[in-house]
Structure formats: structure tokens, C-alpha cells
Amino acid sequence: MIRTMAVTSDLKVIQCTNIPELDESNIKWFWVDFNSPTEEELKLLETHFHFHPLAIEDCLHLLQRPKLDHYDEVHFFVVHATNQKTLDAEEVDIFLGENFIVSFHFNKSIEIDEAWHRIIEQKNASEKGHVFVAYLIMDKLVDNYFPSLYQIEDQLNKIEDNVKNESIPELMDQVFDIRSNLHKIRKTVLPMRDLLYRVINSEKIDGVKNQLAYFTDIHDHLMKLSEMIESNREMTADMRDSYMSINSNRMNTIMKTLTVMTSVFIPLTFIASIYGMNFEFMPELTWRWGYFGVLGIMFTVGSGMLLLLWRKGWFK
Known part of the structure; x- marks a missing residue:
């Protein structure tokens, strides 16, 4: 499915515009969202937008590491969403051009839907341009990392409170499950942190300097997430070491x-x-x-x- 949005010269937001009409002179910038596209829709990446073959290949071959590539006047982002149930990473691709943004994803993205509605409902958001849309998508993705991490912290606190009421093997099973979940989130957060560092220090992306405070805020959130992950990993490591010490003492x-x-x-x-x-x-x-x-x-x-x-x- 493809949906389109365009902002005209007088800052009116138009939806359901045919893709060929997006090139009209009165269009200031536009956003095209590819959501689980068909084979015919996939061909538009090459036939209409003329994106680089390597970027198109990265879109079709999941799962790429979060990254930023520059292809002439088009900047290609690979960012990751997190499945709230499994904590597995889900890829979202973004093409950022001179006056357009194209988002591409095979899984339904709540974050993109939220950014889409914000551009429609808030006039000041559409005035900030297509680079601001890229910020909105990344910001929503990063914000949705926090609930999973807060849930893990609650589980660790619960384990500490119930350490005298449950058997140690059962507690250790929970700790190892938590470490596995932390590892999944860590594999998403750290590359995203490196990506945002590249974005805020890039001289090639026009418009980022004007929105620098917004992208820096995302990087700060990712730094906080990284610290939370490492802190929780240290806590689970301490629990694991304590368990090994207790087992060793019992064996002795x-x-x-x-x-x-x-x-x-x-x-x-x-x-x-x-x-x-x-x-x-x-x-x-x-x-x-x-x-x-x-x-x-x-x-x-x-x-x-x-x-x-x-x-x-x-x-x-």
C-alpha cells in the first residue's frame, strides 16, 4: 500500500495525491509512505524515484544494521523499530531528498502513523519541512524503546523484592531471560545511537542544521537508553555472580x-x-x-x- 502527502506553497496539506502529481510546481515538499508494498509498487522506487540500486536492495533484504548512506542528492537511512512483544528489531527505511521524504517498511509502523497524523493535524509541523518528518519518525521510534526497558527494570526490582520467597533456580531463569531481552534491545539502541551521532555531525544533509536541536534530543535519549541498558546488564551480572557464589558455597x-x-x-x-x-x-x-x-x-x-x-x- 502507498499513501502520499504533499504540502503546497501556501502550506496546505494534501493527501491521496497521485505520485506523478507530486512533481507539480506548487508542491513545496511531499511524503510517500510504502507500507508492505506490492511488486508493482516496489518498481516505483526505481522507475519513478530513481533511487540507487544498493539502497533499493537494502530495503528488500532484511534486516540491515541502522546506518546512513549518501547517494548523490538522496540520503538513505536504515532505522529500527522494536516489536513490543518479542523485542525483535523491525526495519524502517527512509529516503531523504531535496524536497521529499520516502518511508519504506514491510511491517505496520505505529510510529510512522503517529508522525503522519501529527503532520496533518498540526500546521506548524508541516511548516518545518520534510527533514522534520524524518526527525518525527526517528523520535517516535526511540520513544517506543523506553516502555520495554522500563518493564525490564520493574522485573528486576520484583526479583530483588521476592528473592527470599522464590527458589534461586527460578530466579536465575528469570534473570537469564532478562539478559537475553537486554541483549536484543542493546543490538538496536547502540547502532541507532551511532547513527544519530553521524546525523547531527553531518554536513551533507541540508536542513539538519536548522533542526539540530531536535536530532540532538533524540541522541540524548539514546544515550540515556544506553546507560539504562548497561546499568541493568550490570545488575543481572551481579545477580548471576551471586547465584554462582551461593552455588559454590553450597557445593563446598x-x-x-x-x-x-x-x-x-x-x-x-x-x-x-x-x-x-x-x-x-x-x-x-x-x-x-x-x-x-x-x-x-x-x-x-x-x-x-x-x-x-x-x-x-x-x-x-
Whole structure:
């Protein structure tokens, strides 16, 4: 589906304009949105707009890393939206020309819809031009990163509050799931941060300098997101390390118990094995009190081993 919007010289917003009519002289700038386009609609990228083949290829082969490429007078942006349910990245492509902007996406984009309605409803937004539209799209995309990250922070706080009420393995499963989600968001936020840094420092894009404060604001939001992600990753790493320490301490306690039992029973097993041998001439076997004597020796040896280990602090 393709939808179009044009702003005339007298700053009137016109929708549902045929693409050939967008080249009329009274059009100040226009916006064309490709939403899950058909094969015929895809051909317009080449036949009507004459975009660079590499840029068209990047549109069709998902999923590209967020980036900025310059092709003559057209600037090509790859930006990412975040699926609120899966946290997977969804690509949105933007072509920015001298007097036009073309957005391209295969998945429904709430952010583009919000920017579209704002341009229609607010006259001062349409007056700021097509570069401002690019800002609106990127700003809406970045703003929608925050809810997922806030939800992750709430989950971490909940884990800290319930750490005494739930089993450690269950908590660690939640922590590892959170780390996986943080990794997904991080793969989107960091490249987007680098992209906005390039945009605000670019000398090639006309109109960015006039809108510099807006793009800088997006970069600030991405910096905040990066700090939040790293902070949450450190928190999950601390939880993971604490879990490993608890497991290690528990294993050491178990090994200490087994070592105490082994230390006590090894000499007793040695004595029992001697008198379990089937030799005919063993003087102790014919002694009347031999059985009780051996038991006494075994009891003394066992008690002595326990006393020795206690003095060495093995039972603390």
C-alpha cells in the first residue's frame, strides 16, 4: 500500500495525491509512505524515484544494521523499530531528498502513523519541512524503546523484592531471560545511537542544521537508553555472580560434609578390611575379647578423627 502527502506553497496539506502529481510546481515538499508494498509498487522506487540500486536492495533484504548512506542528492537511512512483544528489531527505511521524504517498511509502523497524523493535524509541523518528518519518525521510534526497558527494570526490582520467597533456580531463569531481552534491545539502541551521532555531525544533509536541536534530543535519549541498558546488564551480572557464589558455597559445604564422613570411615574401613580377610592363622580371631577390642579400637579411632576435625574448624 502507498499513501502520499504533499504540502503546497501556501502550506496546505494534501493527501491521496497521485505520485506523478507530486512533481507539480506548487508542491513545496511531499511524503510517500510504502507500507508492505506490492511488486508493482516496489518498481516505483526505481522507475519513478530513481533511487540507487544498493539502497533499493537494502530495503528488500532484511534486516540491515541502522546506518546512513549518501547517494548523490538522496540520503538513505536504515532505522529500527522494536516489536513490543518479542523485542525483535523491525526495519524502517527512509529516503531523504531535496524536497521529499520516502518511508519504506514491510511491517505496520505505529510510529510512522503517529508522525503522519501529527503532520496533518498540526500546521506548524508541516511548516518545518520534510527533514522534520524524518526527525518525527526517528523520535517516535526511540520513544517506543523506553516502555520495554522500563518493564525490564520493574522485573528486576520484583526479583530483588521476592528473592527470599522464590527458589534461586527460578530466579536465575528469570534473570537469564532478562539478559537475553537486554541483549536484543542493546543490538538496536547502540547502532541507532551511532547513527544519530553521524546525523547531527553531518554536513551533507541540508536542513539538519536548522533542526539540530531536535536530532540532538533524540541522541540524548539514546544515550540515556544506553546507560539504562548497561546499568541493568550490570545488575543481572551481579545477580548471576551471586547465584554462582551461593552455588559454590553450597557445593563446598556438601564436599566438606562428604570429606568429614570419608575421613572418619577410611581408618574404620581399613580395620574392618583387615579382619575381613580369610587367613587361617590370625591370633585375634581366637581371642575371647577380640571382637569387642576391635570395636573399641574403631570407636576410639572414629572419635579421635571427629575431635581432630572439630579442632581444625571443619564444623564451623
